[in-house]
Amino acid sequence: MNQCIFVFEFITGGGLASAPLPPSLAREGALMRDALLRDALDLPDTTVLTLHDTRLDLPAHPEAERIPVTEAARFDAAFDAALTRADAVLVVAPETGGVLAALAARVEAAGRPLLGCDSATSALAASKSRTARALARAGIAVLPHYTDPDTLPDILGAWAVKPDDGAGCDDLQRLPDRAAAAEALRAAPGGRVAQPWLEGEACSMNLLCVRGHAVLLSVNRQVLADNGGRITLAALAVGDIPASPAHERLAERIAATLPGLLGPVGVDFVDTDDGPVVVEINPRMSTSACALRDATGINLIAATLDALRRGRLPQPATPRPQRIVLAPAREAA
Incomplete structure (x- = not known):
């Protein structure tokens, strides 16, 4: 039976149509979109849909069916057209301004299976302070947040x-x-x-989650760059850090605390002498996950479908380290 998978990445898919496209965001968006299209197209008997901001280069995988978005006024119609045809939907979008949660809610309202975190969990994880409070109540070490x-x-x-x-x-x-x-x-x-500013190494983890459980796919180094006090992510060394029992326990505790997490999830943390301290949770695919297929051999789309339909998570594999260079700059101290 043929299935239709709608892969939507916000930046490259017309989410900013008629607005300026920051080159760094467009590049990271294209990396994520192309990695997901590759995974989706490798599924048997599958039609793959995506939206395409016509100002950008075409996706690396021409086999995917593209719905063009030429201006902001056409975005909603294009998204709904793909949603109508889809048997399952994977959304990658920024948490900022509730964008990811709103798109997840649209998929839920349409009655389509969402290959990602539910809208309520996406809304919670959009707030660093709310996420920190939820994790802290579960006894998970988090960075303190202050607003006054x-x-x-x-x-x-x-x-x-x-x-x-x-x-x-x-x-x-x-x-x-x-x-x-x-x-x-x-x-x-x-x-x-x-x-x-916590002393320690800036790191991240890639998880695959379902129903309160998680498998840890990789532990990554983050190379931060300091541009006159403005911190940016310059590079990622995916799978460069061997997963420790502390990392594995943290992954499972996060999933148990936030059971609405589903599919690929990113966790930013600082590795300290006292153990990992969570900075934030990305309730979606993150840039480091672009390298997971090459690092682990795991097809994220196939694994998420298996998790959603059967509650089954893949066996962890020892990653082959991969490097993603984003923005060369002076490294932060």
Whole structure:
């Protein structure tokens, strides 16, 4: 029986049609889209749909059927047309502004199987502070979050200030001390959080989740770049860190705490002498997951379908390390 899989990536799929396209976001979006199209096209008896912002180069896989999006006014009609035909839908979109949660809710309302986290969990994970509180209640180590510039604790050293609903390093500032962090909060009131800059290695994990369980697919190094106090993600070494029992326990505890997580999920954390400390959860495929097929041989689309339909997770495989270079710049201290 032929099935139809709708693979939607927000940046390359017309989510910003009629708006400027930041080159870095377009490149990362294309990496994720093409990795997912490759996986979907390898499924037997499968038609693959995707949306395409016509300002961008065509996807690397011409076998996928493309629905063009030429302007913002045509986006909703194109998305709904693909949704109508789909037997299952995988959405990659930023959490910022509730975009991912809203698109997940549209898939749910249409009665289509969602190959990803449910809308309620996506809405929760969009907020770094709400996610941290949920994890902390379950006894999971998280970075503390502060929003009131007048009550920041007297913690020496650098601080980070960023949007509460930002994705990854979006608008992340590294500031020299608590006073500078308080000033940054006052300059942009509402919607931003401050955190002490935690000493340790910036890392991430790729999970595949279903019904309160997870398999850990890779542990990755993050290379952060400091551009005058603006922190960006310069590169990823996917699968470069051997998974430890502490990493595996963390993956399972996160899935148990947030049972609405499904399919590919990214977790940013700092590896410290006392163990991993969670920074945020990405309730979707993240950029590092683009290398998982080459690193582990696991087809994310096939594994997510198996998890959704049968509650079955793949056996973990020892990754072959892969490197993704995003933006060469001076490395952050």
